Amino acid sequence: MVSGSGVCAPRVVVDARHHMLGRLASILAKELLNGQKVVVVRCEEICLSGGLVRQKMKYLRFLRKRMNTKPSHGPIHFRAPAKILWRTIRGMIPHKTKRGAAALARLKAYEGVPPPYDKIKRMVIPDALKVLRLQAGHKYCLMGRLSSEVGWNHYDTIKDLEKKRKDRAQVAYERRKQLTKLRVKAEKAAEEKLEIIATWHHSMGHNFPHYEEKHQKLLGATKNREDVTERAE
Incomplete structure (x- = not known):
């Protein structure tokens, strides 16, 4: 991440497993605006607070929002976990300005751990970890499971690839x-x-x-x- 001297690492690979979506997105948005290049892997294992049924109902309400005259104009409803994280971070960045667009271009997000990132040291963000930020006993669900419930078709494929890795x-x-x-x-x-x-x-x-x-x-x-x-x- 960006050091106290303002010097950025060439690239930071973040393992998103068991991180809370909102906290992870806010920290990454700040780092991207500061000039840090970030790669996020295992987006399918990001956590959302609240049970699966509750989160699915919320997402289905979001899916019903569209432009009546021309739905292709938006809003665009992403189903893949990596694209959901990307859209969440985009909402925390002034992406319509040159600075915001440049910051968003520094972000890469993937499901699983594709090469060459499987051989690169990955880091976690303690301020966004579920075990430190979610109240004990509170319900949560994984983004990969939610995405598979609302139309993402590659959940089983990613699980098989992760097992092989x-x-x-x-x-x-x-x-x-x-x-x-x-x-x-x-x-x-x-x-x-x-x-x-x-x-x-x-x-x-x-x-x-x-x-x-x-x-x-x-x-x-x-x-x-x-x-x-x-x-x-």
């Missing part, structure tokens, strides 16, 4: 963890060999300070690697 991520994580263990094992073996070599040189009266320096560096790297492995497990 999570399976791939789990396989990659296990492989990464295994490689870390192998690296730690190799570093321990190298450390033992260095100790034997250093002991032999000392017994012969040789002085090789670079051996000691390498040994200390390797020892520190091995300890750090062990700490990382323990935390990962």
Whole structure:
């Protein structure tokens, strides 16, 4: 996001899972107006306060609003979660001005986590999280479920794609963890060999300070690697 010095990150990827729609939209609108480029993923898991039946009735009332003489002139009724979020943010931005149009152009929203954003670190916004902002026991519904009830046809497709993505991520994580263990094992073996070599040189009266320096560096790297492995497990 925009730092205190006013410097923007090149691009911020926000994981919208279990964020409240209005709070998320207001924070993102402010960041977009400040010049930040934002990508929002997993829009189908955004939360709305209130039960599904109540939210569906509200949205159906919105769907009935149209221009009598020419309905294609508006209002346009979006069904996809990403487009609903986009429209919500648009309502918080002066989008008919050049500044507002430029801010809205910095926003990208997607259902699921499409490439290349599946390999980029994603962040959350604590001020918009459901667990911190919604009263305990209060009813809520997911935007993907609501969208599927009012005409969005890709809910099951996105669920299948997300399941495949999570399976791939789990396989990659296990492989990464295994490689870390192998690296730690190799570093321990190298450390033992260095100790034997250093002991032999000392017994012969040789002085090789670079051996000691390498040994200390390797020892520190091995300890750090062990700490990382323990935390990962």
